[in-house]
Amino acid sequence: MPDTPVKDKCAKTLTIPAGLDVMEDGKPFFFEGGKTGCLLIHGFTGTTSSMRLMGEYLADKGMTVLGPRLPGHGTDVQDMGRYSYTDWTSTVETALSEIRELCDRVFVSGLSMGGLLTLYLAERHSETLEGVIPISAPVHWLAPGAQGVALKFVGVLKHFMKTIAGPGNDLKDPEVTEVAYEKLHSNAAHQLVKLAKVVEGDLDRITCPIRIFAAREDHVVPPRNSEYILEHVSSQDKELIWLDNCYHVATLDYDKEKIFEASYNFMTPQG
Numbered sequence: 001m002p003d004t005p006v007k008d009k010c011a012k013t014l015t016i017p018a019g020l021d022v023m024e025d026g027k028p029f030f031f032e033g034g035k036t037g038c039l040l041i042h043g044f045t046g047t048t049s050s051m052r053l054m055g056e057y058l059a060d061k062g063m064t065v066l067g068p069r070l071p072g073h074g075t076d077v078q079d080m081g082r083y084s085y086t087d088w089t090s091t092v093e094t095a096l097s098e099i100r101e102l103c104d105r106v107f108v109s110g111l112s113m114g115g116l117l118t119l120y121l122a123e124r125h126s127e128t129l130e131g132v133i134p135i136s137a138p139v140h141w142l143a144p145g146a147q148g149v150a151l152k153f154v155g156v157l158k159h160f161m162k163t164i165a166g167p168g169n170d171l172k173d174p175e176v177t178e179v180a181y182e183k184l185h186s187n188a189a190h191q192l193v194k195l196a197k198v199v200e201g202d203l204d205r206i207t208c209p210i211r212i213f214a215a216r217e218d219h220v221v222p223p224r225n226s227e228y229i230l231e232h233v234s235s236q237d238k239e240l241i242w243l244d245n246c247y248h249v250a251t252l253d254y255d256k257e258k259i260f261e262a263s264y265n266f267m268t269p270q271g
Helices: 006-014 049-060 085-100 113-125 145-152 186-201 224-232 256-267
Strands: 029-031 036-041 064-067 105-111 131-135 163-165 183-185 210-215 238-243
Touching (some): 006 029, 049 064, 049 105, 049 256, 085 105, 085 113, 113 131, 113 186, 131 256, 145 186
Parallel strands (some): 036 064
Antiparallel strands (some): 163 183
């Protein structure tokens, strides 16, 4: 029998449910390359477009890249409210399984909540992952100021407010706009809080190599989260890399090339 086409081996991740209208910038992506692969996970209220440039960079270097769409994203705010955090974790688990079928060495990276999901996978698969790269990831402090306080009570607030203001287009580069919801569903925000608690409690289970990227000026996720991650993981090979010329959506901002290059060097055996 003929071999299954490579792209078909990622069928679950790349398939959009029948009848679901997903915007072009929100569709999952796949780039076929060599035996080193990277799973790229977008953030909360965002789309796969936030990770696509990084995917294209790595693909140009010969890597296999898979970018899943998290349920409720790339559609509309009401759709976002229909899912729990376990739907997101199930999606990235499936994507990880699929890229493993294609590659001998697998890395995971994600932006914001995608970074949180990157840590989630590292907590459960450290023995088989080559390394992980969370970018602007929240764990202990999910938002600054009043937004952070509101999230502490979102389990109650969601019964009175179905939608709340989104995190905004936090980019230093005025020429770039992130494709994301302007508002977020309060139930989805509650699910983010639940996911963060699960991940925070298991950080010490992470033993694989890790590179943590954080913008010094982030108006969405307090940068001290990255120091917290560095302190609490059990990895021997770990490093926090500060970004001085970007805001929260670092993979689309002025420092994106710094992230891409440092990530590729991390994934590439030296010597």
